Amino acid sequence: xxxxxxxxxxxxxxxxQVFETGEPLLNTEIVGRTAAAPDEDxxxxxxxxxxxRGRSSEINGVGVSVRDITKTKEMEADLxxxxxxxxxxxxxxxxxxxxxxxRARRDENDPAQVLDTLSNRxxxxxxxxxxxxxxxxxxxxxxxxxxPELTQVYGDQRISLRGPDVVMSAKPALAISMAIHELxxxxxxxxxxxxxxxRVALHWQRIDDGDGDMLRxxxxxxxxxxxxxxxxxxxxTQLVTATIExxxxxxxxxxxxxxxxxxxxxxxxxxxxxxxDDQYESSFDA
Amino acid sequence: xxxxxxxSTLNALCLDDEVLVVMDAQSMLQDLGFQRVFEAMNxxxxxxxxxxxxxxxxxxxxxxxxxxxxxxxxEDLIASGTKVIFTTGYNQSEGLVDHLECGFVAKPxxxxxxxxxxxxxxxxxxxxxxxxxxxxxxxx
Numbered sequence: 001x002x003x004x005x006x007x008x009x010x011x012x013x014x015x016x017q018v019f020e021t022g023e024p025l026l027n028t029e030i031v032g033r034t035a036a037a038p039d040e041d042x043x044x045x046x047x048x049x050x051x052x053r054g055r056s057s058e059i060n061g062v063g064v065s066v067r068d069i070t071k072t073k074e075m076e077a078d079l080x081x082x083x084x085x086x087x088x089x090x091x092x093x094x095x096x097x098x099x100x101x102x103r104a105r106r107d108e109n110d111p112a113q114v115l116d117t118l119s120n121r122x123x124x125x126x127x128x129x130x131x132x133x134x135x136x137x138x139x140x141x142x143x144x145x146x147x148p149e150l151t152q153v154y155g156d157q158r159i160s161l162r163g164p165d166v167v168m169s170a171k172p173a174l175a176i177s178m179a180i181h182e183l184x185x186x187x188x189x190x191x192x193x194x195x196x197x198x199r200v201a202l203h204w205q206r207i208d209d210g211d212g213d214m215l216r217x218x219x220x221x222x223x224x225x226x227x228x229x230x231x232x233x234x235x236x237t238q239l240v241t242a243t244i245e246x247x248x249x250x251x252x253x254x255x256x257x258x259x260x261x262x263x264x265x266x267x268x269x270x271x272x273x274x275x276x277d278d279q280y281e282s283s284f285d286a
Numbered sequence: 287x288x289x290x291x292x293x294s295t296l297n298a299l300c301l302d303d304e305v306l307v308v309m310d311a312q313s314m315l316q317d318l319g320f321q322r323v324f325e326a327m328n329x330x331x332x333x334x335x336x337x338x339x340x341x342x343x344x345x346x347x348x349x350x351x352x353x354x355x356x357x358x359x360x361e362d363l364i365a366s367g368t369k370v371i372f373t374t375g376y377n378q379s380e381g382l383v384d385h386l387e388c389g390f391v392a393k394p395x396x397x398x399x400x401x402x403x404x405x406x407x408x409x410x411x412x413x414x415x416x417x418x419x420x421x422x423x424x425x426x
């Protein structure tokens with residue numbers, strides 16, 4: 001192994017020590033660079049041991065055994081980062097669950113209703129995470145996001161999904177999934193999914209009306225009870241607006257039409273591919 | 287208890303990239319009787335709110351998901367007289383905010399923890415008599 005001058009300095013001391021004490025020096029860690037890769041720090045574990053000629057107690061030299069542990073070190077660092085990220089995500093998840101509990105307690109009076117609402121929302125959260133885990137927090141199709149909330153629950157007789165293939169990263173996927181869940185929950189309670197005849201159509205397209213490249217999603221309820229604009233903004237509406245506007249920079253417009261509720265969501269197309277939050281898996285895979 | 291009369295003249299801002307968490311924090315602060323409680327899910331929106339309104343107390347998530355942190359924003363807020371309480375899912379602040387005079391709340395948090403942190407932050411000013419600090423609009 002050819003070593004650069006800095007490293008040469010580090011070698012002198014342990015050799016001297018072995019000569020002086022006659023004892024081996026094990027597991028010393030050395031960080032340095034080699035001529036082959038002068039820009040790259042490498043880490044070695046080095047054992048230094050005395051070499052005797054025959055039975056003589058005199059030390060004739062110092063033997064060296066070297067193991068390169070640079071890769072192990074890198075993996076340890078990666079692992080620490082992943083662990084920290086995991087801790088962050090778990091805490092975030094618990095914070096979300098806590099927020100749902102507080103919300104359910106605020107909104108519902110009947111304890112059974114509190115638990116029902118809570119259970120549904122936690123299930124929705126879990127579904128989305130299943131989806132993201134399946135895709136390793138990478139790209140997810142819009143249909144894969146909305147189907148579990150719509151057709152898989154209410155059937156394709158009552159739900160119409162139509163639009164081109166759209167793929168997005170984790171953050172917008174979470175936002176859209178949460179928004180669709182809230183809209184569906186609301187429709188099942190009061191709107192187009194609260195009666196057997198009621199229907200929901202979710203249509204989307206990529207448009208540019210002069211406001212830039214957008215994903216425009218239209219949620220249209222029909223056949224349900226007559227709807228009117230509520231006097232007070234409910235949690236669901238607030239959640240849909242906050243999610244779409246706050247986390248992916250979109251715009252949400254609600255129209256209470258004679259036929260039923262119509263919601264238009266416009267999301268800047270480039271926001272669909274923003275690098276999702278915490279893509280530590282990819283750096284770990286690399 | 288927080289002096290609701292004093293609080294009713296104050297504005298609060300909560301910033302968190304998690305929609306449920308930010309809405310929950312907003313409800314908690316509203317329950318404490320603030321005059322207005324603004325919410326933001328990203329730095330740009332938060333800075334826009336701070337530029338347009340006097341913010342007396344801010345509840346800021348340290349890590350904003352997209353790799354950015356709220357620390358520089360907090361420095362600006364503190365410089366203009368806003369009380370800052372950080373919320374974080376990490377166990378420690380990792381020394382990132384040791385230089386700042388601010389409160390700290392671990393996630394997940396409950397309303398009583400938030401109430402205590404708010405009380406502590408605002409209480410720090412009580413000895414000086416006046417609680418309301420005029421914040422220049424140039425916080426952004």
